[in-house]
Amino acid sequence: MTLLYFIKCFVSMGIAWSIYNLVLADKKSFLFNRGFLLFSIIGLAIVPFLSLPTSVAPVVEPMVPQIERLVTFAVELNEAPTEVVAPIVTETTSSTKLDWIWIFYFVGFVLLFRIIYNIGKLSIAAQRNLYHSDGQIRIIDSKYKNTPFSFFNNLFLSAKQIEEGLPEEVLSHELCHINHYHSIDRIIAELILLMQWWNPFAQLLIKSLKENHEYTADDYALRSKGTSNTLIDQILSYSTRANSNQLFQIGFAQYFITKRIEMIKKRDSVGSPLFMTLCVILIAAISISFTNSTSDVYRNDVNKEESGD
Numbered sequence: 166m167t168l169l170y171f172i173k174c175f176v177s178m179g180i181a182w183s184i185y186n187l188v189l190a191d192k193k194s195f196l197f198n199r200g201f202l203l204f205s206i207i208g209l210a211i212v213p214f215l216s217l218p219t220s221v222a223p224v225v226e227p228m229v230p231q232i233e234r235l236v237t238f239a240v241e242l243n244e245a246p247t248e249v250v251a252p253i254v255t256e257t258t259s260s261t262k263l264d265w266i267w268i269f270y271f272v273g274f275v276l277l278f279r280i281i282y283n284i285g286k287l288s289i290a291a292q293r294n295l296y297h298s299d300g301q302i303r304i305i306d307s308k309y310k311n312t313p314f315s316f317f318n319n320l321f322l323s324a325k326q327i328e329e330g331l332p333e334e335v336l337s338h339e340l341c342h343i344n345h346y347h348s349i350d351r352i353i354a355e356l357i358l359l360m361q362w363w364n365p366f367a368q369l370l371i372k373s374l375k376e377n378h379e380y381t382a383d384d385y386a387l388r389s390k391g392t393s394n395t396l397i398d399q400i401l402s403y404s405t406r407a408n409s410n411q412l413f414q415i416g417f418a419q420y421f422i423t424k425r426i427e428m429i430k431k432r433d434s435v436g437s438p439l440f441m442t443l444c445v446i447l448i449a450a451i452s453i454s455f456t457n458s459t460s461d462v463y464r465n466d467v468n469k470e471e472s473g474d
Contacts, residue, residue: 171363173213173455178366180451181205185373188444193428194435195381201444202374203350206367208452210357216457273359280355291319296327302343312403312417315342317349333390334399335417341385347378376421380428393429400425 185205189198290305297304307314307321313335314321320339322331331339342348354371361367387396403417 170213174210174361175364175366177209177212177451177455178205178361178364178370181209181448182366182369182373184444184447185370188440190373191431192434193380193384193431194441195377195384197441198377199350199374199381201448202370202377203353204448206354206357206370206374208448209455210361210367212452212455213457269363272362276355276359276362280352280359284352287316287319290321291316296322302340313339314417315339315348317346318343332395332399334386334396335403337386337390338382338417341382342378345378345381347382350374350378376424379421379425383425383429387429397426397429 181201182205185198185201189201192198290307291303294306294308295303296306301318303319304327305319305321306327307323309323311323313323313326313331320343354374358367358371383396383400387393400417400422404422
């Protein structure tokens with residue numbers, strides 16, 4: 166990875182995050198917003214690696230100027246004094262570059278270990294503490310007095326929540342996370358963060374994606390069960406006993422409580438097709454402009470033969 170890659174990622178993701186916040190963040194077009202954010206996180210981290218070939222038309226130069234340049238070069242070569250130039254040693258620069266590379270990969274390794282640890286911990290808990298399964302949703306006894314949370318098709322509940330049951334709004338919220346595969350988004354985002362841990366805009370985009378997950382689940386719960394007041398009451402009630410913020414747990418009252426309440430109270434405000442189309446055009450233009458361009462220069466066969474002679 167070169168400095169140019171870091172600059173391209175920083176600038177492109179910064180533009181994408183600015184577009185999202187200016188145009189989409191306060192709109193209830195949750196599915197479109199999710200796609201925009203996922204592409205901004207995944208696509209803009211990969212795009213700088215891609216190359217778009219560009220062709221340059223062959224340039225045929227007259228033979229006379231070429232011959233004159235060759236004669237001039239030969240004369241200057243014979244007249245020039247021979248000097249012994251000492252090689253320039255750049256060990257310090259190479260050593261510094263190597264140190265930064267090792268730091269970059271070390272932080273990435275630590276983050277990878279965190280991902281594996283958290284997935285392993287949740288997977289083991291899901292296998293050992295299974296309470297009930299209907300073939301699709303698996304109810305897991307989390308063994309703690311915490312807010313309910315989901316991980317893939319596993320719904321983690323405390324013993325009291327299993328015994329008393331969940332309020333309809335809370336259950337609908339968590340089922341939305343499961344049915345919309347939000348855990349996959351989280352894992353992909355964390356894997357991209359292995360390369361983008363240094364990039365504040367990548368972290369802001371991932372934060373916005375998590376917000377979008379919660380807005381989507383709240384909207385689903387609001388449309389299927391209950392009213393806005395009851396949903397807000399449940400969020401505030403569970404926020405006082407929220408569990409620790411583990412990496413892949415999608416807890417009911419764990420994230421962005423104030424913003425969620427504001428979005429619940431907001432009237433339906435789906436983004437206009439014009440603005441959505443504009444966002445797609447802008448993100449496509451950003452992607453193309455930040456790819457690498459390689460020039461295929463086609464030289465005239467006659468010139469190649471002359472230079473060979």
